[in-house]
Amino acid sequence: MTHCQGGSRSHQWRVWRMLGVSIVAAAAVLSSDTCAAAAAAKPASSCVACHTDAEKLKAEAAKVPTPPVSALQAGKG
């Protein structure tokens, strides 16, 4: 694979996707910090581990205070 210099980053991404190239492989050939960061971050991400687990989210949500809404609010768009 060669490094694609032409086109926007979105174009590059789409080309790699169309070719069935994985994000890790794409990151290896694209001189894109974003892609490299993505590839580096994703395997270790705790975001996915929690945000795809409904039970974990329910437990965590119970600890989060509800944002205040005024009892006087009476209107919508």
Add this chain to the structure above:
Amino acid sequence: MELWEKVFISQKFFATEHGEKACAECHGGNPVAVERLESHKGVVKDPTEVPPFGKSEKIVCAECHENEVKTGATSLHATLSTFTKVMRARAGDDPHNWDAVVDQGRKNHCTPCHSSCGQCHVSRPKFSKSGLVNGHVFNKKPDMVNQCTACHGSRVGDEYFGSRGIGDAHLAKLAMDCMACHPAGEMHASGEGLTSRYQLPQLPKCTGCHEKDLGKTQQHQDHAGKVQCQVCHSQDYVNCYSCHTGKDDQGVVYFVNQMETESFKIGLNYPGTGLTEKWILVRHEPSDKDVFDFYGKDGFKTFDNVPTWKRASPHNIQKLTWRNVSCNHCHGERSVFLAESDLLDYEKGANKAVVVADDKIPTRRAEDTFKNPVVQVNAAMLVSAEALHELLQKKEPLVVVDARTGAAYKKGHIEGAVAFNVQGELRHPPDATPRAMTMKAPEELAVLLGSRGIDTSLRVVVYDAGGLEAPFLAFALQRLGHGNVAVLNGGVDAWTKEAKLPLVAGDPPPALPRVFTPAVDNAVIVNNRQTAAALQDPGTIVLDVRPVGQYQGLQKHPLTVQTGHIDRTVNLSVQGLWTVEGFFKDPQALVWLLESRGITKDKRIIVTCNTGQQAAGAWFALRYLGYPNVAVHDGSWVSWERSPMMKK
């Protein structure tokens, strides 16, 4: 939507292009941390929302969607720039007044209506309390229920879906979603330089689809170019008044629209509407001269610069309307043209260009051959606040029943009224059986009503808060053989705001129990099996009176499991029979509307809805209008979908 659901990411997302990106790439934060607070440090909830509305340094979508973001960043959804322009026009030239008063109010109360890329394509808008719509999957086309009408709700959405009025033909007949008329090109268009959203060049035009229809009829030939399409093709719509803003004692900002009315007003076109026709529909906008008084008095020093009755495009279009079936429903009809007397004192100057003087109203047309239906209503079924007051003053023998909740009763009720919580006391609970939400047995209800001092010897007058609880109780009493029941037209607001009569606070007084001996009228109620049989009977119409949005399966009642409707039913929203304030609409217009849908008095009508309450509201309306053979589908869709009928 539960908090956890709002942030739950489905596996489907990871199969999409956006799902290949690392979370932190868009949202920041610390993805290697395992503890919640630590991992969320620096997280940007909406990475498509930049200051002054959000916290993202850039609109991350621009990385791939350069063209859309280029104009979308200055679109009206993103900037609300026309809000600011209107407020500046009303605030005057004093910069201190703008900074200290009006802009404070604008920032606190108006800017939350803004949207971002993400709030149209991935989550519910922040204004509607956010939450991922589809497990973080990006919708190229926004979801009309969870995104578009989550903000554009009380007017556009409720009108379109038939939650106010009977809905819009574009939805009912063609299942058109918002984007069918408002495509991406309009949504992403820059709003720079505009003073009104109606000046947007990409705005849809009726003639974009209907140009070929122009000239087909005499009405089009006579009115095209002179009268805005909506004047003839809209139904009545809601007008909001007297928005007030502030912060409560906890410091939380709020706004309150203090009044909503349903009406239909034709005004004169005024500068800046983007229209060329002389006659346009106008709607009252909620802004009040003292809307920002919380921040400083007299903020709108030049309030008269912008009308408060402004160009309207109600989303409740029908091919035939009460207005367009007869020339003389507009010609010579003062009430449908905006009059000086329709204006509040503070807004007379602002609307000078819009008001239609008496001598400018088009004259009646002698050649109009339309005959208004002759309607003989059952007048005893509906009572005005003034008439009820007179009956009470004369100490006529009657029982007044408050059909609202116990809390509402306690806060303020008509003196001497009996409390009967219709929502909680008439039906079986919503369990998983076909019995869910069906009416309790007549004998059980008779005992319950008797314990509150109600029996068949006394006339009953029921009131609610302008909803359908009162007609529901009237139906329940009819089923038990009590035919001498009336509903207070306009509900408790008619008593207090229209008739200026007092309420009293407190708990219900001890009831004097009576013996209610039921004489059950089984002709007014049918079960699932009977409803299924009626669907095969050409002499019967099964009338589904839910909003079009629910009938079409786009919206769901909280107690229903499945969306959709019973096959072979006719849909006409009950919300088209009563005004938003809870008043019964013009009987002649209603009979015309019903007959135009084939709902005629020679047929047996079975009314169905979600749980039976809306059906009872329609049952009451039809009986009031003189329909002799009307029955309610007991438990309606909630019972039907839990029964074997659903599987057929």
